[in-house]
Amino acid sequence: MQYKIPRGTFDILPSESHRWQKVISTFRETALSFGYEEIVTPIFEQVELFERSSGESSDIIQKEMYRFQDKKERWLALRPEGTAPVVRSYLENHMEAGARINKLYYIGPMFRYDRPQAGRYRQFYQYGAECIGSHHPFYDAEIISLQTTFLNRLGLKDIKLEINSVGCPNCSKDYDKALIDYFSPHIEELCPDCQNRLKTKPRRLLDCKVPHCKSIAGKAPSMLDYLDAECRKHFEQVQDYLKLMNIPYDINPRIVRGLDYYTHTAFEFLNPALGAQNAISGGGRYDGLFNQIGGKDIPAVGIAGGFERLLLSLETEMIDLGGKAKPDAYLVLVGEEARKKGTKLLADMRQSGFSVIYDPEKESFKAQLKAADNQSARYALIIGEDEIARGIVTVKNLQTGEQQEIDADEVSELV
C-alpha cells in the first residue's frame, strides 16, 4: 500500500456510514423541531477571524490551527470550530435585520492539529446550534434541552450534564483576582503547568489533575460566590427553566470553557465511560463575541458536539442504530432471453423507485440466489427459460421461502 490516510483522519466506510447518517438525521430532525435552521459556511476562513474570536493565547490558535497561504498570499485557516464562522456570516449577511432572533444549526468537519487519541482527531465532525439575538435565560435552557432531546432520541442514557456560570466581564475580573490572591502564596508547590496557568488563565488551575494542585484548588474560592446580582439571577433562571423542562443537571463550579468569549452559562455533557476524551458536547452563552468580532452588541448562546464521541458512546451502550438499507429485490436471471427481459424489468423497477440489485457476473443460478441472500434482499425475482416460455416471473420471498408465479407485467405491484 503506497498511500496512507493522513494522521488523525479517518474514512467513514460503507459499513459505518449508515450509522453516521442516522445520527446526523436525528440531529437535523431535533434541531428542526426546536425551530433551528441550517447554515453552511466554508471550511476555511481568514485566519484573523479565529484569532480574534478564540483569543490569540488559546491553544487552538497557538498550536492547533491549520494555517496556509493561498496564491495571493492571503492567510487562511481550516476552521477549528464552528461558532466564529456562524457569527461572521450572521454579521456579513445582516441577519439581525431580518429577525430579532436567529436560531441556526450547522454540521460539518472541523480541523485541529493535535495529538490523535481515541475520540480525538485532526479532522473531526461537529454539530452545533446557535441562538442569536436574545439574552433571555430561556434560550440557555433551550439550547441545553436541544442536546438532551437529541441524546434521548438516540437512546443514550449514561450522559451527565454539568452546568456553571462564568459570570460577566465584571464579576469575572473580581474572581480572577481572588484566584490569583489565593494561589499566589502556594506558587512554589504548584506543578509547572499551574504556575504558568496562574499567569495566563487562573481558572484553569481549578481543573488540574496533579493531586497536590488538586488539594490546594479544593479550598479555592468558587466562581458562584463572585457572581454579581444580575449574573446570579440569570443563572437561577436558567436552572428554573431546566427544572421545568425536566432536565437533570449538576452544578460544577469548575467548568471552564476553552474559548475566551463565554459569559454566564457554561455547560458540558460528559460520558464518564469514554476515558480521557469524555466531553460529548459543550457550550454556553457568548454575549461578548459579537463585540469582539464585529463591534455590535448581540447576545447569543450555543452548543457544539462531536459525532465521533457520540458514536463511541452509542457503541459502549450497545445501541443499535438499525442496519443498512436492504434492497427490495435481487434479480436472478438465467439464459440470454432472461437477461434481456430482466434488464428491462430492472430499469423499470428502479425508475418507479424500487431498490433492485443484479450482478451479470454471477452466472449460475445458485450463485445468484446466494448473492441475493448475502445482500439481504427481501425478494428474489427469478427469470429462467421456464418463466420466459410462460411469460411469468417467479417471486421468492427470501425470508419465508414462499414462492409464487406472477404475470411478468405485474411484478412491480407485488413488491
Add this chain to the structure above:
RNA sequence: GUGGAUGUAGUUCAAUUGGCAGAGCACCGGAUUGUGGUUCCGGGUGUUGUGGGUUCGAGUCCCAUCUUCCACCCCA
C-alpha cells in the same frame, strides 16, 4: 508538544532459545446444469507497518521512521 505501549492474511489472533509464516471467522469455488441461509469438500488470499543494521539464517535482536492506542496538554 511531553511520557509510555503497539503493529503478522479482509478480520480476531498464533508462531519455542533467532531455524520452511499458521488457525478460527470472513471470502471464493464445488457437492446429479433451477433454489439461498444449515451441512460437507476444496482453496491461504502475506512486501510480518516502512527503511536500514547484526547474523549462515530475522516475524523474533539493534537503530531510525510511520501508524494506532494509553496518559498528560487541550477539547468535540
